[in-house]
Amino acid sequence: MSFLLRNRLTKRIVRPAATHVDRRVDKRVDKRMEQRVDRRVDQRVDQRAKPAVDALRTDLETLRREVAELRRHQYATSLLFDRTGRVNDRVPNAAEVDTLVREIAELTGEDSAYARRDVTVAFRNVVALEALGVGRLAGTTYNVCGKLAAVPLLAPPNEDVLEIGTLHGLFAATLTRMLHRAGLEARLTIVDPLAGSQLQPGAKQGAEPTGTPVRMDVVRANLALAGRAGAEARIQRGLSGDPEVRAAVSDRRYGVIVVDGDHSKEGVLADLEWVEEIIAPGGIVVVDDYGDKSWPGVQQAADQHLAGGASRLEMLGRAATSAFLRARA
Numbered sequence: 001m002s003f004l005l006r007n008r009l010t011k012r013i014v015r016p017a018a019t020h021v022d023r024r025v026d027k028r029v030d031k032r033m034e035q036r037v038d039r040r041v042d043q044r045v046d047q048r049a050k051p052a053v054d055a056l057r058t059d060l061e062t063l064r065r066e067v068a069e070l071r072r073h074q075y076a077t078s079l080l081f082d083r084t085g086r087v088n089d090r091v092p093n094a095a096e097v098d099t100l101v102r103e104i105a106e107l108t109g110e111d112s113a114y115a116r117r118d119v120t121v122a123f124r125n126v127v128a129l130e131a132l133g134v135g136r137l138a139g140t141t142y143n144v145c146g147k148l149a150a151v152p153l154l155a156p157p158n159e160d161v162l163e164i165g166t167l168h169g170l171f172a173a174t175l176t177r178m179l180h181r182a183g184l185e186a187r188l189t190i191v192d193p194l195a196g197s198q199l200q201p202g203a204k205q206g207a208e209p210t211g212t213p214v215r216m217d218v219v220r221a222n223l224a225l226a227g228r229a230g231a232e233a234r235i236q237r238g239l240s241g242d243p244e245v246r247a248a249v250s251d252r253r254y255g256v257i258v259v260d261g262d263h264s265k266e267g268v269l270a271d272l273e274w275v276e277e278i279i280a281p282g283g284i285v286v287v288d289d290y291g292d293k294s295w296p297g298v299q300q301a302a303d304q305h306l307a308g309g310a311s312r313l314e315m316l317g318r319a320a321t322s323a324f325l326r327a328r329a
């Protein structure tokens, strides 16, 4: 516009306005140029990024499908392993298994590769027998697998096994399988009142949470899962403190005794005194629920029993919430 300003006066009056208009026109032209350049750059970038964006879209779609599939599997797995239909959640986490493997290796002096193998096999047996059996194994996966893995690795001196307190007989069946796997076909004896539900002094005799009665036929059905050793098991109904019960099963020296009946301090003390008489030299005694806060009497009794110095039993160590003792030769 400035070129239109010919004479001086006009120039003086109009120049500022013309300059202002020029600047605005320049700005608009600049802006348009900028936008055009931007658009072209965008187009070029779009073209270059397209394959990457397409690949991301495909990945996302695949991930969506995989997550949906995993959710389906996770649901099915939860039906097998978690609390659904049973009392204890059977899903262990990696840290729990690692801790247990360390404890078993330390307790048994075995290489941790063997400890891990046996903890893994124990876990599979627990899941398999609980799935096929009637009722449940008592206790956490951590503790149950600890007992099942440790006992065979501690190399019991003979095949005679006594379980004091069996509930549904599923632990006895699983231990029998674990021992068999290690080459020892158990001769099993079980003592339990089989009173319809679990008896525990000091605890209310409530209904069994699985709804499965604590009864001879149930225990027999579960022992049938443990082959000949299970089918031929001797089951003595009654309390371990009962002289008649003791007389009936004190006919041998046991290579393994699991103390898991009366969990009161007095009950465990009485059982350990009896154990002194019927354990074989080198035999293994499992004191279940040792260190479990729900059953303080168990640890109190075991510690008191061992503290006397007169015991044939010595503490080997712990795994999960069980203590393992060995009878001196």
Ligand SMILES: C[S@@+](CC[C@H](N)C(=O)[O-])C[C@H]1O[C@@H](n2cnc3c(N)ncnc32)[C@H](O)[C@@H]1O
Binding pocket: 136, 137, 138, 139, 163, 164, 165, 166, 167, 168, 169, 170, 171, 172, 191, 192, 193, 194, 195, 197, 198, 199, 200, 214, 238, 239, 240, 241, 260, 261, 262, 263, 267
């Ligand atoms: C904790 S459960 C046993 C669990 C089983 N050992 C397992 O690991 O699945 C305790 C069982 O011992 C029984 N019991 C209680 N007092 C007992 C005693 N003095 N002698 C034998 N069994 C007893 C209970 O009735 C119950 O069946």
